[in-house]
Structure formats: C-alpha cells, structure tokens
Amino acid sequence: MTTRLWSWRSVRLRVAVCIALALTIEGLMRSNLNMAMVCMLNETAFVDDRALRAINHSTKCEELRFGNEKVYKYNGDLIWTSQQRAVIFASFYAGGLIATLITERLNRCMGAKRLVLYGAIVNVLGTFATPTVASFFGPIPMVVLRFIMGFGQGLLWPCMSVLVGHWFPATEKSTALAIATTGNQLSVVIAMFATAELCQLPLFGGWPMAFHTYGVLGVLLCILWQIFVEDIPAHALGITDEEVQVITNSTVDDSTNWMQLLSSPVVWSIAGSAFAHNFITVGTVTYLPFYYKTVLNMSLTSNGILSALPFIFQFISKILYAGFADESKNRGWMSFTGVTKICNSSASLGLVVCFVLLCFCDCTHRLAAVVLVCLAMAFVSGYIPGYNTSVVSIAPSQTAAIASFSRIWAQIASSLSPYQIGALTKQVLWKIIFCDTVTPTKEEKTEKDELDL
Template identity: 45%
Template sequence: MMKEMKVATPEGTKSFPLWSRSSLRLRIVVMICFAVFAQGLMTTDFNMAIVCMVNHTATVNDSVGVSETETGGKSCPKDDVSTQTSSSSGNLQWSNKEQSWIFSSFYVGGLLSVLACAFGLANRFGLSRVIVVGAIVSVVGSFLTPLAAEHGGVVFTLIVRFIMGSGQGVMLPCAAAMVTRWFPVTERSTACAIYTAGNQLSQIAAMFFSAQLCQTTFLNGWPSIFYTFGIVGAVFCILWLFIVSDSPDDCQSISEEEKIYISNNRTSSPTNPSVPWKAMLTSTVVLSTYSCTFAYAFVWVALITYLPLYFHTVMKMNLTSNGIMSALPFVAMLISKIVMGLIADLLKKKTSISVNAITRVSNTFASFACGACMLGLAFLDCSQRALAVALFCLGMWSMSGYIPGHFTSLVSIAPPYSAVVNSLSRTVAQIASMIAPFIVAAITHKRLASEWQIVFILLAAILFVSGLFFLICGSASVEEWAQVKPIKPVAEELRFESLASIE
C-alpha cells in the first residue's frame, strides 16, 4: 500500500497567486465554468420544458389532476394556477415511456463521445478544439429542438437530443484534463469547485428562466427556451476561441513567472504514455472512485430530470413555484461547493492533514449526508412541501463534498493518464445517466407518492454503498502504475517537478 501523503511546495518555487488580476489560469477556469454552464443550459432546458410541452392530462397513467395521493387520503390541492398562461399548457401527447426514451437518448449520445475521448480524440485534435466543436453541435441541436418536437415527433426529437448529447459528452473529460495541465495539485480542488459550479449555475438559470419563458407568448412559449439557451451557447463558442489554450505551454499570453510556477508544481507526464490498462482497471482506488461517479451521476440525473415533474405531479406546484423550488437545491450546492473546495485546498496548504484524509472525509460526508436526505424524502407527502424542499437543498448542499472528494481524486491519482481516467469516469457516468431516466420512469409510471418513496430509497442505497467503498479504498495519491518519467526532456527553465511534493 502506498504511503499516506501530504502536499508541500517545491523548495525555491516562487508562488503565483491564483486569485489575482494577472492570473491567466483563473481566466481559464472561469471559461471552463462558462463552458459547463452553457452546455448545462442546453442539457437541462428540456427537463423543465417538458412540463409545459406535454399534455400530461392526456398521458396514459399520468396522475396530474388527482386531488388525492397515496398518503393516507390527505388532500393535496394544487397551487393557484391563475398566474399561468395558456402557453404553459402542452399540446404534445408523449407517453411517460416516450419521454424517458428522449431523456436517455441525450446520454446515449454522450456515451459515444466520451468513449471517443477515452481512445484519443482529445489528444489528436486538442482539448480546446474538441470542447468548442462539441458546444457548436449542442447549439445547433438546441435551435432544432422545437422544430423536431412540433413537426418531427418523438423520433426526430430523440435524434436531435442524441446528437446534442454527443456534443456535450466531451465537455467534462476535456475540462478535467485541462485542470491537470493548468493547475498545481494544491489548487485542483478549488479549480474543480469553480468549473463544476457551472453545473449548478446552469440548473438555477435553466429551472427558473425556463418556467418563466414557458408562461410567455414570446416565440410561442416553450420554444423560446431552446432558442434563448442556444444563443448563450453561441456566445460561449465565440469567446472560447479567442481566450483558451490547451496548456500553459501552448499559451502566448501567459507570463513567464506564472508558467514556471505551474510547471514546478504539477506532475510530470510523458508525451505519449502507454496506458497500463490492467493496472488501471483492477485498481481498487480507481474502482471506488468510479463507484462514486456512478452514484453521483445517477442521483444527479434522476433529480435534474424528474424534480420539476415531481414538484408538478406529486407536490402539485404551478410553474412559477416549480421553477423557483427546483432551482433552490442548486443554489445551495453552488454556495457549498465553492466553500468546500477552498477549505480543502487551504487545509492541504496550511495543515499537516494528508490529502487522502481530506479526500476520504469529504467524500464520506457527501455520500452519507445526501443519502440520509434522500431517505428522509421517502417518507414525506404533498402536505410537507417546505420540508421536502429543505431536504432537497440539504442533500444537494452535502453533495458538494464530492468536489474535494472523488472529483479531486480523479484528477490526482494518475496525472499522465488524466484524459483516459476521466473519460472512463465519464463513461460510467453516462451509463448511470442513461439508465436513471428509465428506472425512475418505470417506478413512477403513475406519478404517485408511494412510487417516489421507492425511488428515494433506491437513491439512498446507491449513495451509501458507494460512499462506504470509497471510504475503505479511496485515495488522492498518485498511483504506483501512474508514476512514469517524461519521454521528452523539457526546457530547463520550465523543468517539471513531480507531485513529490506529496510525501
């Protein structure tokens, strides 16, 4: 077993603060955050839009309009709907099964592009190019979605969402690889917290603004959601092309001082390392990290996909309340993840607490606290809306522990193979994302509270099991099979020091 390790700055290395106006890596991580945000908008828009696209009263086995739920006969009246306009009443008659197919098709497309990344797509064409091409694909798909839904039906909508997923799937593997290239080990939890905050920002914006756009007459209501978010994606693509480079070595505008600081505090890596597949795929560290990846993705997709429908059909909320309440858990997560990432990196720099200890504790907190919240939600009914929203917020808040937890582990355990490790992680996440809508739809085919009780217990079980696995086997130390020497010499003034700093 590897020795427990902690971070120290290489002797003689001059610090170059991340939080400064001249820090180029800060601009890079903000742009990565914008990338995740733009892609997140074009991922989540459909989840809220489906509430006002589909005529739920005409959907087989849909329980909308039922005044009693399976909660002991308690009356659950809907919110006042007087503020809703006719534009929020859907005219598409898609069954629950058809909706789940459309939801899942997005992640099937993402799976294919993630596999392409795992087998060298990003290395061949460059990280920044792959990200922007993926975003362009998503932008085009976003503009085509209303046309496909209204005139092409389920099949054409499914195809468009599949193509959009293929564009979105390259985002996180490439983003994680860029963090490895641009950030010293002591800043990676902070960097992960910043760029993944784009997820929460996109959820907040998508949930709130989608609900408002659904109720307007602008561009006939719900189609305006896809056009608006497509424009945001187009703006991102333009900015990305002018600002971002794959690494400090490829950047023309970075200062020599910052380049040297990054070089001396990140991990050495060969030009074209041979991937030790057997060691990687049999590593308990890698497998425990992937188990948390699966749990996070399954719970995340289940919630962002069905939370608006849950609030609409079980909690009987109108669109305005739905948009606000669906956004609140992601506000909580956004705040907590930034704080947790900063605290984790501060502990690494200022204390003798090992990186592994910080990673395990953070991840354990995320898994078990969120699991406890899901378990609590299983026993609530529509007469306890405020408590349900509070538990959703607390659950998403606690999931921020995954950032200094297994997310940091992913970019730390095998720096030379970061793109491969993260691509395989995204493959696991895409598989979880694909099956989550099917499983939730199959369980909640009548949209009753008793069915959601089963869903929440399932989510809790997945979180508990994965959290225990990582607590026993997880690590943020560089694995022995990943400790390789550079193939090509690096210029003397830009000499790499290994993560030796981890003792």
C-alpha cells in the same frame, strides 16, 4: 508579477472561469428540456399522468403559488407518454456514454480545446433544432437529436479534467474544480427558473423561446472558448513566464498504461463514486420539476423557483467544501487522502439520510420536502473535493484516461437514472424512487477506504 490563483492577472483563473462558462451554457442546453417538458406536454392526455395528480386531489392540497402570481396552466400540445419522455431524457446520456468511450483517444489526436469547441457547436445546432423536431416530427426524432447532442456534450467532462490537470498545481486542483463545476449549478438554476418564465411568454409560442435563447448563448460560448482557452499553458494569451513555470513544475506527460489503471482499486473507487454521484444528480435534475408538479402540486412559477433553489444551495456548499479541502491540505491539518475520504463520505452519508426522509413527504409536507432536497444537493458538493479531485491528482500523466474511464460509469448511471425513474413514475412509486436513488450511494461508500492519493 504575481502567480496567485486569485488575481485578475492569473490566466489559469481565466481558464477555470471559461470552463465554468462552458459547463453553464452547455448545461443550459441540456437542462432546459427538464423544465420545458412540463410546458410542452398535454397533461390531460394520458391515464398515467392523471393518476399522479390524483395524489394531490386525495390529500386536498391547494396549488402552491407565490404572491399575486399569474395562473398559467401546464397544458401543452405534445402528446408523449411517460415512457417516451424517459427515453428522450435517457438518450442524451447514452450519447454522452458513446462519446466518453473515445474521448481519451480523440484528446490525444485533437486536444481538449478543439473537442470542447466541436461538441459545443453540435449542441448549439441541436438546441436551435429542438422546437421544430419536437413539434413536427415527434418523440423518435427527438431521441435521435438528444442522442447526438449528448455525444457532443459528452466530450466536455473528460476534457475539463484534462485541462484542470494541465493548468493547475496540486494545491489548487480542488479550488479549480470548484470554480469550474459551479457551471453545473448555475446552468440548472438558470434553466429551471428562466425556462419556467419563458414558457409563459407568448413570443414564439412560449417554450420554444427558451431553446432559441440558450442557442444564442451557445454561439457566444464558442467564440469566447476559441479566443481564451489553450491546451498548452505556454500558448495562452497574456500568460507570464513566471506563471508558466508554476504550472509546468507541477505537471508531467506520459502514455496511458491501461493495465495498471484497471488493476488499481483507487481507479475503481473513483468509478463507483462517479456512478453514484451522477445517478443521483441526473435523476434529481431531470425529474424534480415533475415531482414538484405532480406530488407537491406547485404552480409553474413556484416550480421554477423551488426547482432552482437546491442548486443554489449546492453552489454555496461547493465553495465551502473546496475552501475546507484546500485549506486543510495547505495547512497540513490532513493528508490529501484524508481530505478526499472525509468529503466523499460526507456526501454519500448526507444523501442517504435526506432521500430516505424524503420518502415520507407528500404535498402536506412541502416545506420539509423542499428543505430535504436542498440539503441533499448541498451534500452532493462533497464529491468535488472528493473523487473529482482524485481524478486530476492521483496520476497527472493519466488524467485523460482516468477521467474517461470514470466518465463512462457516470454516463451509464446518467442513462439508467431517468429511464428507471420514468418507469416508476408511471406506477406512482415516488417512495421507491427516492430509496432506489440512494442505493448506489450506499454501495459506493464501502469503497472509500481504498481511495488513496
């Protein structure tokens, strides 16, 4: 029997695909609000939104539409201020931060499989409840609901790292992470495009249909996860003794040594990379539809398509980065440390250049703006064979602890980013937003020489 990863008999490939499916569907339940928000709100109700639209009027840019696209107005019924929107977005990641603080201990008590399943159930219930809570109870209950959903989803990332650490040899970890984390890009691509189209359907009032659809997909995820994923490879359905041997020969188990971890510059470098990565990614995913609407003056359909496009680029570049990383290690072209540093540093430098150039784009430079956003998200993929691979490689016995610690910093960044951007958009300060977004990246890249596997 074959033990290759890329085989239809490979159970570890099945596990990687299941993790990708979990990230995709849970990502849909998280990201659909980013696009749905522009459909839900009454855009004429507040002075701050009218000030943003004045940018387009002053430069006389016509609304961008594709072909014979049906005109759909962005005018919803909900009246929420930009500050309320920012708190709603940030509350999800604040809930994830609390979950991350206790995930390592919960994992040792319950196992990664059960934690992910319970978190998914929380997100399914929250997704089904969102239209009712938003329509009838207002922004404060929405903050509470999103916080609870964020707590459920905050369990996923550390558990993903644990599963990858338990299931894959060192030479396959970059590829396994690339496969698994493609769910991030797929979720954003689907959420941006599908939600924009569902908003225009009269069924169930338009935007609520998106939440009902993604809730049903969440139920399907829970069923598949329970059937096909196991914490211990030897317990997996259909696995061979040969594949178990390949996996167990490369993994160990031990208790967490927090003093040693927290005194390691490698661990702190991973934490800094996680902060920069998530500050940029969450800010972009959350406010890209709003930027395209208010600054580049795009119609709803063109907004959905072009908001999804950068994450298609990210999906492709992630596969290329992972292939380069694992091939370089397998052929001995570079050490594990060298591959990690090159991938991580290229991500940081590429993002800085793209976002600084984006500061000078308005609706008269739509093509340049879209290209720069696409390139920026393509560079983000370098963080996967970079610090993300380090999380599951530098100390396999400590993967849960390292993943939880780095995820704490990721969740802090994820909470700060939408709130800070929301405050700045109220003042029509997109240039400051783009420059401020890459500041953590520039600070983080000075730590790369300390990242040693």
